[in-house]
Amino acid sequence: MDSNQYCIGICDDELVFRKKILDEVKHLCAEQGFPAEFVLFASGEEVISSEKKLDLLLLDEEIADGRQNLLNGKDVRRILENRFSKTYIICVTSYDKYMQDAFGQNVIGFVNKRELETSNRLEDLIVRCIDLLQGASKIAYIESKHNDLEVHFFDGSVKTVRGALEAIAKEMQQYEIYVKCHRSYIVNFNYVKAVIGTFSDFRLLDDTLIPISRGLKTEVQRKYDRFIDQRVSLLLGE
Known part of the structure; x- marks a missing residue:
């Protein structure tokens, strides 16, 4: 191929x-x-x-x-x-x-x-x-480490780039599948396997646990619920 x-x-x-x-x-x-x-x-x-x-x-x-x-x-x-x-x-x-x-x-x-x-x-x-x-949807999650960003992809590969998480978060707002859930993390909802507790953490497909900040919890839950609603609507053809 x-x-x-x-x-x-x-x-x-x-x-x-x-x-x-x-x-x-x-x-x-x-x-x-x-x-x-x-x-x-x-x-x-x-x-x-x-x-x-x-x-x-x-x-x-x-x-x-x-x-x-x-x-x-x-x-x-x-x-x-x-x-x-x-x-x-x-x-x-x-x-x-x-x-x-x-x-x-x-x-x-x-x-x-x-x-x-x-x-x-x-x-x-x-x-x-x-x-x-295609495109940015291949990104599973992004982790901020000091002045670097570790970009984790669906295929398991990782790329380190210079940058600020806040700037990337603003740029990725155009994609509804992404959310900044913590000062150090941006997550792709398509890579989430489960929500732990009352939105205290995300468990990802590779079993990585990503924390959800208390200050961001309400907004994260709202976006995740909307993502799930859209996915169910697509599944049911509504």
């Missing part, structure tokens, strides 16, 4: 839908100027055993539905989350009953197979994924 390309996986046990979703996603990526290669999977087992580093996975929630000893969509999501995978997931389903289960740390949203050609929902989700994969 070209180093400038992203890797998008499509997992569905029905060939007709694999091809249909592939055609739609290829078209959307071309429209957005988003360089990508595509990998097709016919089962959850193929996804889990693949050596490909997937940036985005369109996952059939009903894969292997009713068949014992085979991974379904929920199993695949759970395994990827336990691996601390950075793969964003769009759940694809034919039935609304699966929507209530289409949640997870890296789940961006869901789309109904019946609406692939009649709704803009898939396009909206792809655009959101592109936004998350």
